[in-house]
Amino acid sequence: MAERPVTSDLSVDESLILHSVGWEPLELVCGSGVYSIPQGTWTWAVGEITAATYAVRAAVAGAARRLEAECRGVGGAGVVGVEVTIGVERHSVNAMLVGTAITGGARRSGDPFVSDLSGQDFALLHRAGWEPCGLAFGASYVYVPRRGAGTAVRQSGQNVELQNYTRAMYSARESAMERMQSDAIAKRATGVVAVKVAEGPVEFAGHAIGFLAWGTSVRPGPGGHNYMRPGVVLPMDDAVVTFDAAHLR
């Protein structure tokens, strides 16, 4: 047992599952990163909003760096269950990461890992012989293309693909994912699991859209992949059926 009192935001299930694979929580840790978005950034233009993309990525990277430092400070090997909160304001971006630093297992070399995996997911991966390397994050902000082409098409009354819009959205999504991949490669990971994709217009600038993609980068441990041969369970209790009338929007 640690001498220092333990603070943790893990649920009981998570704590028990981690305990069963030899890992224990140490401390609730947080990291913050704040960057500026220059004036004029949100004025409608063409293509990628590079200043916003830079600020969001820098804010998350800064928060992850500080989180790693906190984890190192308490002697943890890494942080799990990280909750990622990103607030984009007109002139600044604020990223906050909160999770629980854990310790256990063989003494790892290198930086502490930051991962948004739950305790259960971490334990499962651990048993399968994989280890997390860090949070992989990518972002891309773009201006919506000007309406010219759209208006012309509407007037023609045809149902066709709007190619310039497609290209703009497609590119932006792919960029965000590609940047997430670069993050993973930089940490010498083999892959990224449980990727989450968030996208939507910027609250105060409707002609700007942001694409975010993040997940936990992983690599196989020295033993390689461990097959677990899961059993199969057939529950005999009646599944609860909830009736939801399909409604026409």
Add this chain to the structure above:
Amino acid sequence: MPPESAGRLESGTFSSGLTIPDFAACLHMGMRPVALVQGYCVMSWGWFGTGGLYARYQGSGLSTYRCPHGYYAMGPDHRTWGQNTEQTWATQAWATGFNTAYHRMVEEAAEAGAHGVIGVVDTSRHLLEGGIREFHMYGTAVVVEGRQPPAQIWTCYLAGERLAKLMEAGFFPVSVSASMASVLVQAVCATEMLLHGSWDTYGMVNTTDEITQVADAEMQACRMARDRVRSTLGGDRLHGASIEAGWKEVGAGLMQRDCVLRGSRVRHVSDPGPIEPPRPVVVLRG
């Protein structure tokens, strides 16, 4: 304790704030709900100290920031110096409000003959444009069947299945624990500029720079709240911690970061023994 509550607590009928599943789980654990108990406290909220305009900023200084502009001519509003300070008055006022509400709730529980209070909910909000802050705490007082009342009434944010699992895992609740830390940020020129999305023409403040002062304030508030809670734990553990934090403008170039950390203080009372990692299964549920 207000006289009205005494009558309610002495009657034989119980009321409980637990949901139905939590209520059933509670009985299953051998606990009987006896009353819904609450505590309430209203604090005046503001800086009432003496000592002139700058006394407010004399709380514990946490970090200072120098302007990078040196001898360059900057405007009259230019702030050559910035500082992050802990607003100890706010931290102490919050602690008083929280603890007073807590003790009143526990008093009601004692009056009802309870052993502990589960499913605690604590809220705090501003009234009258921030001049007043109210603290409200309530929970379900329970009696553990077949046991003597403990020396001190224990309390816990958890209830139901989550509490049962916690006890199965060998922990017993001691009390709810919370602390607030408030950091006042007096922005230095670079911080001010960057927060407005501007930069200087001398190349000393670039929009790609980190707004360190603000990030530092967030870290400081979170660390202080956590450290304060941790210092009250003794050898116990803080379980199910959560953070509630936010920013507030309090004046020109002045911002405040508040961070509240809450959790259940629990004690390790028995060892569940080595736990086998669970067998993975695929459930054939439609």
Add this chain to the structure above:
Amino acid sequence: MSDTAPGDLPKDASKRLEELEHGLFTSDLSVNEFLLVKEAGFHPLGFVMGSSIYHTGIQTRKWGQSQELSKLTEAMYNARELAMTRMEEEADELGADGVVGVRLDVNYYEWGHDAAEFIAMGTAVKAENGQSYRNKLGKPFTSDLSGQDFWTIMQTGHVPQGLVMGTCVYHIAHRGLAQTLGSVGQNAELPNFTQALYEARELAMTRMQDEAQRLDATGIVGVRLEEKSHMWGSHTIEFLSLGTAVVKTADQVTLPKPTTIISLDN
């Protein structure tokens, strides 16, 4: 029915796919799904996606007649096909055997009057034993099965061939005033609606089955029927039926005999 999709993926896609080809994998499968895909003998290659922004404004239609709006049906179908085809192209580029966990989403933007974005996303996978699992058309199979469902269906000796869909955009006649007055205050069947909804659903499901037949499938699993009005108002509905076409490859079922349990939690 689909127009030929251009084989041009944006350059950002190419760069990203190149990185995946060099050994990095990405996947939006949960950890459980990732491990079950491995158990099934496959390895995730990468997150793949395709999208298309399509003009979906309504065509002229007769107010009093219930009918399929075939131009719109075609548009909805083409838009989704384009998105799916681009996703398959990305999977093809990675040398995948198939794509699992495919999600088909529709996004509306306030600036995109009468236009909607159709997105298909999933995780491309490849068999670890080197055997090819591509379908009859030589393309990577697509399926909206989760990692768990993919593992389970493989254990029953069936292999996915492709995500099949059928769509039908139907306009339901606004009833004449006289008819409306006639049935006020009665609990009676509304024959207009019944007929229209029945016909529309049948059209959608038949088209889905045709797609499955083209893949020489044994059957379709996990069929679901969705109804959306998108932004056309309540008398115009799109019926979409989706499922995964499968082919039976083995007679013995390797699924371990399930343990029956009664769960004590709710």
